[in-house]
Amino acid sequence: MATITAGMSSDTATYQGDWPPTQQPSIYHLPVYYAPAPQQPTYRNVLDGYAIPALIQIYTIASLILFAGGMLPLLMGNQEGELFAQSSTKVQYIFLAIYGISFICSLPYLRQILSIARQMHYLIALVLWVCVSALWSFAPEISLRRAIAIIGAAYFGLFFSVRYSLKEQLKLLAIAFGLIIILNYLFVYLWPEYGLMHSMQHVGSWKGIFRHKNLLSRISAFATCLVLLYAYNSPRTRGLAVIFALLAVVQVYYSNSLGGVLILLGLLAIIFPMRYVLPRLNSSSLALYLTALCYSVALSLFVAWNIETIIALINLDTATIIGRFEIWRIIWQSIKEVFWLGYGFNAFWLGWDGPARNVWLATTWSAPHAHNSLLDVWLELGIIGVTIFLVGFVNVFRKAVVYAQGAQNPANLLPLAFLVFFALSMLPESVILQSNDIYWVLYVAITASLLKVQQDAEGLAQ
Template structure:
């Protein structure tokens, strides 16, 4: 089939942009949506329906590749089957049915990107997406457009700007503190909360830096865009975004070192595992001090309270959960109890893996990790066979996805960019490794 044309690529970028949750902050009043959150915006439902028809059209035209992909993407089909079956025991059957259908359409979108775009072409689309999000977020932040879901105020940069902060040495030389104090409130850009901006800008920084390696002639144009993305990440004050970016950059450096020193691969891996274990032990032993250094309290901005309450209230259905997207029903049921304990209107578990367990129980969580482990292994195999940076992209994204979801519920979500990318990258990896295996057998 012919490669994607300009119109198809344009529609793909629009789809990815909307899947980030962009512009929903224009429909917030006093931190709450001006529509029923479980029902959604009617005109957005029409737009999504049109975009999914566009996806279906190209999947039908790529029928042979699509069916081959379905066989190799069985972990996603297993997870979708559990979501659909959960309608039977859901606390809100209608909501679970709608969200399961939306998740199926979102998963098909991931299949579409896997079939139609190579890793390099996927990155090219993401570079364009990163630039659009960065520019619009800068405009929204500078002119205070939109409204955030939360009402967090105050300085978000204690880690950097306090007398003992990482950048405090600059204040003796550069008069920059007053500039940052003017922007003391966290930025959220074109999104509904600062963590969404932080997550997208962290991912954008990774994509742009990776693009500078894939296309060396474009590196001097990629670096300023990566710098703008990092600035917006800084202005968001999202610690999750910072730590996820740091983890990906560290792994990227490690992969590069392993690729150029193949004879030392095992020693490098052992040393990395030992260093990570020592780091985790130190953090666990000095958790309060580490949290204070990162300008957070021991509850991680209330997350530990949410996690504890969710674990307790989720134990009434530990194996099968409450039904896909049916645990958080506002002040009703178990989610209402969590809100009472937390003292505010908690919208999610703030942990992607806990979210899956609450919705689909141990069965759903096991199905997810089965697929994730399989795709991670195949991504490592792809890295060994492909070029350095293009082959590293699947591994880097999976690591980013893993770390982001330790403190955010950004995983099994309908109409959401991270799920689309996870499906697209994982299925593309399965296609590449499958073709090479078939070539070896023949």
């Protein structure tokens, strides 16, 4: 009896029996040693060979920087402000090119993308509701155009999640945000006309390659968390990653943004202890932990809605924060007029010709958005849109916590780290369903990645 192992391809097989065989085997049981026809090169073989993966990585990193809002001041004539210049023709063409390239690069993975997308029920429902809102939108053409951008950015997120594992995603994000950190310093010191704020109330604050100091502070806060996670994952580059984290912290400080500081402190206080806490929790302890987390969020909201009283008690001068809560009170009156359906996607903050006119008349400044993500979604998509998003977010957050419990690899913490960053950003800023935005791209990518991990685990179990 002899054992013959054939290794002509990755699909190896073993033949056990007499050698040479005593009789001609049946055509239905041909062993591998009967030389199979050589494999023909496929599109996926070509795409995964030679220099193509490196080019795709460069494209992915550049796209992540653009989705984060980096370098856009160069394309928009150094405009300052927190709103994205959706009407910029140059910007539209750039993102259309990103959508097209991501579709071409995703062709080898199209079946897997469709398989995962079919399981993203809440995300699909949310995107469909965005599209349908054009039917009653105050500005239907704008709603439809921005909906296309939402779909295109979501597809890039799907491509990113399927093309790369979570470990690879962490590496690419760390590289992209590391480049952002370097570019911010270059713009601040070499091109201060771009790198610094020049508006009267924020003059001298750092904004780097972004349109506003608040964007710089949020991205730098998340960059700090990303490079520290990557430092855990890659001991060889740990020292360099720590240096980049410190450089990012400096940028948060010089942006003069209280929101960025709070997001950074929240990320550091929540994520890194979780690496040691979550693996030690059983199901009941995990439920207790999440309950405590929910009560903490509820307490934070209580403090937020009563911030004026608290500020008066401790005698702090924070007119900006008080101004935001005054805007929220006025916005609530607009929400009650379209409680269920909203004004339509991206159809509220349209300047003096849109519904935001009433808010601006009632305040002393022209707010670019509600400075609260859920209020903005409520304004645009009604309570139905808010409900779809919240149910989906809680579902993804639960999966991320369970996945982080097996945090053998620091990359396992990436989904939870982003979702915490996302949640912390929701209260002071408008970050949900922003067209061509890094929050939306990564939210889709993290949702798809967790489903992909679940699919792989079920496949191994079978």
